[in-house]
Amino acid sequence: MPYCVKCGVELAESEDKCPLCHTVVYHPDLPLMTANSPYPAQKASQTESVNRYGVLFFLSVLFVSIIALTLLIDVRFSGRMTWSGYPIGAVGLLYVITMPPLWFKRRHPIFFVALDYVAVAIYLWLVAFLTGGGWMRPFALPLLACLAGLTLIVMAVSRYLKCDPIYLYSGVVIAIGLFTVLLEGLINRTFQIRETLVWSLYPLASCLLVGVALVVVALCKPLREALHKIFFV
């Protein structure tokens, strides 16, 4: 009759340690117990999981139904396809943005984001085509390419390089400043507004100041600690 020295309970012959406190059973005058456990060793887990392909199929059918319905309404009332290209394109864009994680077993965030930018570019091209605008190649495409490049670089750096995140924030802030300059430059060139840069220099200057300040904070540990003490939440 072994007892747990911590809990004071008697232990069944099947227990080699106390089930309540995990103290190993030991008694110098008693042989080790050999009784079988009241339950077999094997186990069968029957956890129910959501069928990923079932959800993908259901949502895909839902998206296709919305597209078909939109097209049907447009053709029914206008006799041909008129306005439906915009909502159909938007629904397609929404599908590409939300669904890819269900296509793959593993998560590929960088690939998914790149795919999203490609889908946005295609949708903008569709809008430009339908409206007869000439802004896609000189304006939207370089802007989008720049934004995509910046996002993907930030994602790759944060994922694969183990650097202090404050340097990353600094780089992002400076890149946003430079992006505003590009934005104004492209607006000026495409829509022939003016020859020189005017408003974008202000956000550029602010971003440069904040970016450099962040680098200083990253380099100077005492300053960093002092700021942390004042601003922690």
Add this chain to the structure above:
Amino acid sequence: MKEHKPNWLRLDNAAKIYPAAKRRTWTNLFRLSATLTEPVDTAVLQSALEQTIPRFPSIAVRVRRGMFWYYLEKIKSAPKVEEDIAYPLRHTPFRALRKCAFRVLYFENRIAVEYFHAITDGNGGLVFLKTLLAEYLTQKYALSIPSGDGVLDRHDEPTEGELEDSFLKHEGRVAASRAAPTTYRISGTPETDGFLHLTTGILQVPEVLRMAKSYGVTLTELLTAAMVAAIVEMQNKAVPNPKRQRPVKVLVPVNLRRLFESTSLRNFVLFITPGVDPRMGNYTFEEIVKSVHYQMGMELSDKVMKTRITTNVKVEKSIFLKILPLFIKNIAMKAVYNMVGESKSCLAFSNLGAVKLPAVMERYIQRIDFILGAQATRPNNCGLLSYQDKLYINLTRNIREPVLERAFFSYLVKLGLGVKIESNQR
């Protein structure tokens, strides 16, 4: 007596919430098992099951989905008996419930039946197990076992009373409020693989009864008070600031067949939740025992229970709820279950009482156990019963840390009760 053998049944009033409240990792199940003096003969067990199920048209069923409600449909043949696994009450997906709402398992000397709570309660389940055991022993040892002590005659036809939803029959005029404070929540590291820890405390019934008598309370009241006291101690350690503590309450199911005239084999239980609020101050064990005794005494009357039945039946009869399609009803009922179902008590403490068998059967059955599955959002549950002169307290948990088990059983030892512990620890 009028015979009754329907092909399908509506869910009873208490059962309606269970299919709606199920989730991917949880279904409300309980187990009743009997340990024989000899290893189980699986062929005889299968044959006994096949002979027994026609007598129980409300238990030998599968759960089906209707447009507005779930319903129970008679199964055409008995399910295959299965070998037990390393833990009781493994998760049962809904696709399995659509085939059969109970299963019969065996391991060495033990026969166990696991029920989906929507088909019956502990008392109905016990009648089924006893009748199955009687049929098994009859076939195995050519015994002549009389009906009685919860064993039904397998050759009789089921009666209408056994299949009735007794809640509907005992609806009153006044409905009770459901309002109750949210209680202390025991927490720990969840088991990710579905493993259910079972810790059984075995006590001597005369010893416990002697102690209960010395406090002037019943056995259930004494053990409920010990459980409350153990949880209060746990909360004092986990949440030292009394202002941030919560009430400690234990859900004690009440077999309504003892208060109302009913022979139903379906769900006919309600519950009371005795406990204490530690924010009011420190309680001695004597104070907890007294408090639990008076709370249970006040609640345990047919009149109070009738008001609670009325509350539940009124909801079921609401025309608004009736006409909602099942999938919307499920969302609403699951939300209600999440809000009020489990948060009003720390765990269930279900005592099936003293189990008696016909004398001819007792020679072949050395032990009976009652095990409740863990709750959906709270990690512990407790089922107990006494058989012959032993009390079997089965505590289950789906977290790694045996904090409640240690607190409770150590408390019983401190009170002076001898406790023998057995488990399925890995």
